[in-house]
Amino acid sequence: MVYVTETDHYSYDFTQLGDTSYPLAELAELERDDLEIARVVRLDRGLPLVVSQTGTFRAEPSNTLVKQMKTDPFSRPAVGDWVALAHPEGHETAQFEAILPRKSTFTRKDPGEDTSVQVILANVDVVFVVTALGEEPINIARLERKLVLAHESGARPVIVLTKGDRSDDPEEEVAIVSAIAGDTPVIVTSAVTGEGTEQLRSLVPPQTTAAMIGSSGVGKSTLINSLLGVDLLATKAVRESDDKGRHTTVAREIVVVPEGGILIDTPGMRGVALWQADEGLALTYPEIVEATQRCKFANCTHDSEPQCGVKDALEDGTIDPERFERYTKLRQELDELDEKREEKRRAASESRPHGRGSQSHRIAKDKRNMRKYHKRKR
Numbered sequence: 001m002v003y004v005t006e007t008d009h010y011s012y013d014f015t016q017l018g019d020t021s022y023p024l025a026e027l028a029e030l031e032r033d034d035l036e037i038a039r040v041v042r043l044d045r046g047l048p049l050v051v052s053q054t055g056t057f058r059a060e061p062s063n064t065l066v067k068q069m070k071t072d073p074f075s076r077p078a079v080g081d082w083v084a085l086a087h088p089e090g091h092e093t094a095q096f097e098a099i100l101p102r103k104s105t106f107t108r109k110d111p112g113e114d115t116s117v118q119v120i121l122a123n124v125d126v127v128f129v130v131t132a133l134g135e136e137p138i139n140i141a142r143l144e145r146k147l148v149l150a151h152e153s154g155a156r157p158v159i160v161l162t163k164g165d166r167s168d169d170p171e172e173e174v175a176i177v178s179a180i181a182g183d184t185p186v187i188v189t190s191a192v193t194g195e196g197t198e199q200l201r202s203l204v205p206p207q208t209t210a211a212m213i214g215s216s217g218v219g220k221s222t223l224i225n226s227l228l229g230v231d232l233l234a235t236k237a238v239r240e241s242d243d244k245g246r247h248t249t250v251a252r253e254i255v256v257v258p259e260g261g262i263l264i265d266t267p268g269m270r271g272v273a274l275w276q277a278d279e280g281l282a283l284t285y286p287e288i289v290e291a292t293q294r295c296k297f298a299n300c301t302h303d304s305e306p307q308c309g310v311k312d313a314l315e316d317g318t319i320d321p322e323r324f325e326r327y328t329k330l331r332q333e334l335d336e337l338d339e340k341r342e343e344k345r346r347a348a349s350e351s352r353p354h355g356r357g358s359q360s361h362r363i364a365k366d367k368r369n370m371r372k373y374h375k376r377k378r
């Protein structure tokens with residue numbers, strides 16, 4: 001691989017950036033022969049870096065898209081996105097005119113906004129939810145929260161426990177995590193001993209897009225470097241006093257694993273507030289959601305109502321009470337978000353369009369795509 005040292009990225013080979021059949025099909029629907037597909041490979045403070053068959057470009061959104069982006073966060077580019085790229089005559093900069101429909105979308109609530117969404121990753125097949133072993137006991141609530149978002153994205157989650165070398169009893173920690181993971185695989189890695197690297201590699205075969213998410217300092221960039229076999233991405237020691245990372249990675253960026261697929265490195269997440277995650281919640285807490293379906297009343301609060309499926313399951317031990325508490329917190333968070341969004345919708349004028357191009361239309365289309373391209377076994 002040829003590394004370009006004068007820029008902050010290396011040279012991308014378009015043919016390694018994933019299966020192009022689906023974005024090409026989506027582009028064809030636009031019926032414009034002046035556009036080509038390009039993949040968003042890096043998002044930093046500059047214009048999005050995109051790669052197409054004709055080259056690597058910093059590309060700017062078209063005027064129409066800029067307008068749309070102001071009100072519709074889903075129309076803002078995310079790393080992993082496929083876009084429709086134009087090279088307008090007399091224009092120095094390449095332009096993207098549309099974000100092609102996504103087959104998976106990793107979102108969270110925008111930390112800076114009350115009722116808005118932030119798309120963090122697009123078109124990802126596998127999400128590595130990364131947590132470090134060692135110092136402190138694993139924060140299960142935080143892990144479950146990330147698992148909800150990962151499940152909701154439409155990608156396949158895998159839990160990665162890094163820094164296995166620091167743990168006195170990795171087997172015990174794996175057991176604790178496996179108990180809440182359901183069908184999600186749990187793997188232990190160590191950059192010191194090399195443990196787990198090959199297992200991780202096997203999960204990122206050619207044409208697969210995988211991404212790392214997790215708090216700062218858990219070792220996401222280190223892990224990617226170990227798969228690349230070269231220290232391409234910057235890493236930095238955690239603070240000794242509290243094991244906290246220093247937000248070393250500042251861009252979301254695609255790298256290509258030699259003889260493998262694509263890995264996306266992301267900056268450590270500070271907040272993981274939920275955004276519309278009913279499906280993710282059901283996949284993360286299947287036993288609880290199933291039990292609620294046995295409640296007599298549809299609006300059961302699982303408190304004092306008769307014939308409550310949840311209370312029965314808590315009594316016979318099918319539901320772990322601590323897990324139920326964590327679930328309830330997330331359920332409430334989602335309900336509150338729904339309420340706030342409903343209020344905002346009502347406050348906004350009723351003339352807001354609901355047809356093609358509106359945010360709800362967009363979400364529905366992306367969800368349909370997810371199902372079409374990701375026939376997940378459940």
Ligand SMILES: Nc1nc2c(ncn2[C@@H]2O[C@H](COP(=O)(O)OP(=O)(O)OP(=O)(O)O)[C@@H](O)[C@H]2O)c(=O)[nH]1
Nearest residue numbers: 163191217219220221222235236237247248249268
């Ligand atoms: N002991 C041990 N240290 C590790 C391991 N993996 C990473 N580290 C160390 O943890 C520190 C943080 O690693 P990074 O890869 O920078 O963490 P990150 O998740 O990318 O952090 P941000 O970019 O800030 O989000 C570095 O000092 C690494 O050397 C491991 O398996 N074992």
Ligand SMILES: [Mg+2]
Nearest residue numbers: 220221248249
């Ligand atoms: Mg990093």
Ligand SMILES: [Zn+2]
Nearest residue numbers: 295300302308
């Ligand atoms: Zn109930």
